[in-house]
Amino acid sequence: MAFLVVQILVPSWQLTKPRPARFGWQMYAAGTPASEFSAVGRDGSVTSIALEDYIVRRRDDLDLLRYLPPAICARTGAAAVRYRDAAAHASAEIPCRR
Numbered sequence: 001m002a003f004l005v006v007q008i009l010v011p012s013w014q015l016t017k018p019r020p021a022r023f024g025w026q027m028y029a030a031g032t033p034a035s036e037f038s039a040v041g042r043d044g045s046v047t048s049i050a051l052e053d054y055i056v057r058r059r060d061d062l063d064l065l066r067y068l069p070p071a072i073c074a075r076t077g078a079a080a081v082r083y084r085d086a087a088a089h090a091s092a093e094i095p096c097r098r
Helices: 002-014 064-076
Strands: 036-040 046-049 080-085 090-095
Touching: 036 064, 046 064, 064 080, 064 090
Parallel strands: none
Antiparallel strands: 036 046, 036 080, 080 090
16 A cells, blocks of 8 residues: 555655656656757857767756767867757857866
8 A cells, every 4th residue: 555655646746846857757758849959169160969969869857958068069079069948948058178
């Protein structure tokens, strides 16, 4: 009985948090618009990045803004990475470390 209570209460509690929430029923069912990344070259040129080149299977609970810019910087030699979140209507430019 305790197992069943945990299986119902934990996901129900997670429904009160922003989607997708860990251990929530919607964890893998959330469908948000894809984020867009671009590499900004040292000369100012902007190259669009295909997420498929860096991510095998997109998961909405993965923090792309934390992990993807360093990988793009290392792979492309860019000066910065531009990020645009279509769902939140937010954008940012993350400088590459050298």
